[in-house]
Amino acid sequence: MEIQTFEHDVLVIGAGGAGMRAAIEAADAGCSVGLVCKSLLGKAHTVMAEGGIAAALGNVDDRDGWKTHFADTMRGGQYVNNSRMAELHAKEAPERVRELEQWGAVFDRTKDGKILQRNFGGHRYPRLAHVGDRTGLEIIRTLQDHSVHKSQVAVYMECCITKLLKDGERVVGALGYYREKGRFVLFKAKAVIIATGGLGKAFEITSNSWEYTGDGYSLAYHAGAELLDMEFIQFHPTGMVWPPSVRGILVTEGVRGEGGVLRNKDGKRFMFDDIPENYRNQTAKDIEEGWRYTQGDKHAMRPPELLTRDHVARCINREVKAGRGSPHGGVYLDISWIKERIPNAREYIKKKLPSMYHQFMELGGIDITTEAMEVGPTTHYTMGGIRVDGDTQMSNVPGLFAAGESAAGLHGANRLGGNSLSDLLVFGKRAGEYAAKYAQQQQPGWIDEAEVKASMDWALHFMDAPKGDENPYKLQQDLQKSMQALVGIVRKEDEMLTALEKIKGYNERALKVAAPANREYNPGWHTCMDLSNLLTVSEALTRCAIERKESRGAQFRDDFPEKSKEFGEVNMIIKKAPDGAMQLRREPIKPLTDELQGVIKEIG
Amino acid sequence: MSSIGSAAAATRTFKVWRGERGTGEFKSFTAEISPGMVVLDAIHQIQATQAPDLACRWNCKAGKCGSCSAEVNGKPRLMCLTRMESLPDGDVTVTPMKSFPSIKDLVTDVSWNYEQNKKITPFTPAKRGAAGVAADGTFRMQQVDVERSQEFRKCIECFLCQDTCHVIRDHDKKEVFSGPRFFVRAASLEMHPVDTADREPFLKHTGGIGFCNITKCCTEVCPEHIKITDNAIIPLKERVADRYYDPVVMLWRWMFKKKG
Incomplete structure (x- = not known):
């Protein structure tokens, strides 16, 4: 059978944040790069990331630094993280964010003109650089616009990989098909980077799109790679629950970061009822202290709504099971209440959470500036994945690398919000760099x-x-x-x-x-x-x-x-x-x- | 609480254009309608139960990725944001975007758009120490100054503005016109506080901004509510007019034989 064949030094499978960042790095190292995406370029799930990208820039609170970011990530992951990855991530995230700004990303600003940072669950200080609530789109578009001018990167859109090919122990290529015509395509490569995201589509209620069928894990597994801690699936506490057609669509944690609170049907702030021991001294004692925290009071502790996602999801689950949920099987998330505290609350909410405002207005018929949202847990993210070396992102299979959600280790048992966008950039870059180095030392392999x-x-x-x-x-x-x-x-x-x-x-x-x-x-x-x-x-x-x-x-x-x-x-x-x-x-x-x-x- | 009631299940007839590479016909399907349902849900239902090979693009299903662009009752829309309750009674027609070559069913070849993007000079920041750039290379920009650029950066590349633009749709000027999406992209760069590149020659010569006669169709279909015509195209047109058509400048250029 005649089959179209392309040859590259580095083949990147997946063109979300991690894949594009890896492709840019490998191209800059002088490699010819093939970038394969299952959808059109720029549509990957990274666009759905809303709240921000975690990096200890210290622009809003100068007490922040890599050590605190590292400690927060380990605590959030319950200490089963790959500590080397958590260290590299905390140290390198600020540089990756500044680099994005140099490439044209336009983050929201502080009063003195620097990149603004916001509060998020499990982060001790305001740490998330953001653009309203569409940070992921900003990152995707910045990387996309930066990479389209690189002649060494060939993009294969609407192309799906079905098999990794090996020469002995080494990965030397991949077979796929174009969705458009259904024709097969063969890629010969000296190194392959998997950046295919997660597996949300294994569950009924998910924030993930049709693409997230665990392709990268499965491809790597069948090629002999080890998968790590696959049991750790993040259920994001706040997905839409009503109407049925939007069930599972994400409601950003940024709502809670900006002062949104969770209530049960009796109007009770139930998150105060169960505060885990290891977070007790980092959590507000009462409603007043929690509010002061969201308003930037450096002496206040965070409200319990900003505890880690695993815990908040379970508390919501508990309220619903105990019969204290909302009419459609969720709980209430209310940001409109801040009108009691600040003037122009309506404009403030629309400015800070523009896409949430539109999402609820257009899909749910709810005005979030006047009414509470109904929310419940939704399958969101895979902490587990392909086991990689923390520095190089290479798996146990020579020539096979992984980055982003497809790789495992950084987040341990639970990922902090905002740590995935930084993960993409830090380890996308590293995967690109080390895959390029590896490829430059290899001869082309033999295709079976x-x-x-x-x-x-x-x-x-x-x-x-x-x-x-x-x-x-x-x-x-x-x-x-x-x-x-x-x-x-x-x-x-x-x-x-x-x-x-x-x-x-x-x-x-x-x-x-x-x-x-x-x-x-x-x-x-x-x-x-x-x-x-x-x-x-x-x-x-x-x-x-x-x-x-x-x-x-x-x-x-x-x-x-x-x-x-x-x-x-x-x-x-x-x-x-x-x-x-x-x-x-x-x-x-x-x-x-x-x-x-x-x-x-x-x-x- | 919600304005969406739990109405009893009803059905609607969908006339979906089916075919390959420009030849095809409408096929009728019946879908069950549930509260709050959008057109994309109906397409998925039809795919799962009646026509497994029905081709359509989609990803986020939340109006954030811009994949599921099509024409619903003849209007360019994102299928994921088109609520059934918003449509008039009667059959619903769903057709692919008209301005791009058909591939199959609701899927069109939008590769021309990706080619346009490559023609735009990328972001080119000012050097360290210049206005807005600190000694360490990081930018200092006020929120109010970045907001103009941020409006344009909301674009999700659904290409509905390209689909509806009559320069593309009716006159097929794809060879000499880049379309509203890429004027928005150029505007996001031109209005970035520390960008230094000059994209006016692109706008005049390659992008063909002069073909736009400000009918605002693009603004009307934008799911992100970007004021494409008022905030992006008109200011860019003014810049191009000032540079190339100002009589004083034209005279100056004629006298000194400068071409730009």
Whole structure:
């Protein structure tokens, strides 16, 4: 079969923030770069990031610095983070933000003309550089406009990768197809960077779009890479819950950062009822102190609405289950109340949260300047992912790198808001830099044509299957419902074992999914292929969640509601065994260096 | 609380344009309507239950990515922001954007837009120590001064303004005209407080801003409510007019044979 072939030094799969930042870095290092995106360029999920990018610039509160950012990230991640990544992230994020400004990003400003920073959950000081509530769009567009002028970067839009190709141990290329015509395309590359984002589409209620089917994890896993701590899935506490068609769409944490409060149906600020011990001395004692914090009082502690996302999501879940929720199964998030405290509150809200105002106005018929929003948890982010070396972002497979949400380690058991945009830039850059270095030392690899052919045959077999046997959309929905119900915010061993059984059944059904019609822009066919990735990652995360018999960060086990010392010292590692079975092992976490231990002691 | 009631399930007929590379026809589908539903939900429902190969683009489903552009009852819209309740009774027609070549069903070839972007001189900041740039290279800009640029940077590249612009839609001047989206992009750079590049030659010669006769159709369809005509195109047109058509400057240039 004739197949279109391209050759690059570095192939970047995924063109969100991490992928584009990696492509820019590798191009600047003199490499020829292929940048593959599943959608059109500039549409990746990074645009959905709203609140800001965390970096200890110290523009608003000069007490901030890398040590505090590091300590906050480790505390938020419940100390199962890769401490080296947390260190590099805290140290390098400010430089990455300043660099974006040099490339044309227009952040909101302080009174003295510097980049403005706002409060966010789990961050001790105002730390999030932002542009209203559309920071992700600003970052995507800045990177996009910066990279389009680089002749060394070739962009392949609406192109989906189905297989990584290896020469011995080394990754040497990838096979994919163009969504438009359904034609196959072969990329030969000396290094491959995975930056494909997360797996939100494994769940029914999610802020993620159709693209987030765990492709990168699955591609890497099948190529022999290790996946780390897949059980840690972030359920963002505030997604829209009503009307049904918008269920799961994100409501930025920035609402709470600007003074928004959570109430149950009785009007009670329920977040004051349950403040975790390790955050008690960082949390406001009463409503007054919480308000003063949001207004920039440096002596006040943050309101409990700005506790970490895992905790807030569970509290909302608890209120709803106890019958104290809102009419459509959420709780109330109210920013309109600030009119009692500040003049021109309406204009202030519209200025600070413009896209939230429009989102609720246009999709929910709610004016957030006068009414409370109804919100509930939504699957948002994958803390786990491809295990990488903290400095270079290379996986255990030579030549295979990962960055951003596809890589694991930085966030531990729970990610702080704002730390993903900084993650993209810091580790996107590092992945690009080290992939370029690696590629420059390599000779082109050998492509196994039999492997390519087998992979194409697999893709095409969905066309040959008898029509209507199994509907891929229906199977995807069934999987999402099972994962939501059985491996969601509150987990139990017996339910998760049921989930594994169900996944086994879905895998059998997946053999029979069919995509009638031809290969031209056929979403049914694309869904057949995405399903295989979704099933792989659903199994991986369920297995990890069963094995971690404790509650930590985003993982809450009803049957093991406490944190355990034993599990606090290990990561879960998933690897494909030689016989094709999914293997899970625990691996001890590398202890903190003396310096970093000192930082945590010093910061508290 | 919510203005959206929990009305009993109803159905609506959708006439969706189906075909490949310009040839095709309307096909009728029936979709169940639930409260608060948007047109994109109906398209997904049709895809999942009746036409698995129905092609459409979408990503965020929240009006933030600009992928699901199409024409609903003939009007350029984002399908994810078009609530069923906002449409008049009767059949709903859904067609692809008319100004771009058809690929399949609701998907069009928008690559021309990406080519336009490459023609615009990128952000070119002033040097250290210049106005607005501190000694360490970081910028000092007042909020009020960045707001003009920020308005344009809200653009989500849905290309609905390009689709509706009659210079593109009716006159197909794609060879000599970049369209409102890229005037907005140029404006975001030109009005950046520390940018130093000169994009007026682009606007006049390559971008063809002179073809725009300010009908404001682009502003009307912008889902981000950017005042494209008033705030971006008119000020840029004025700059171009001042430079190239001011009689005094023209005379000066004629006398000294300067071309710009």
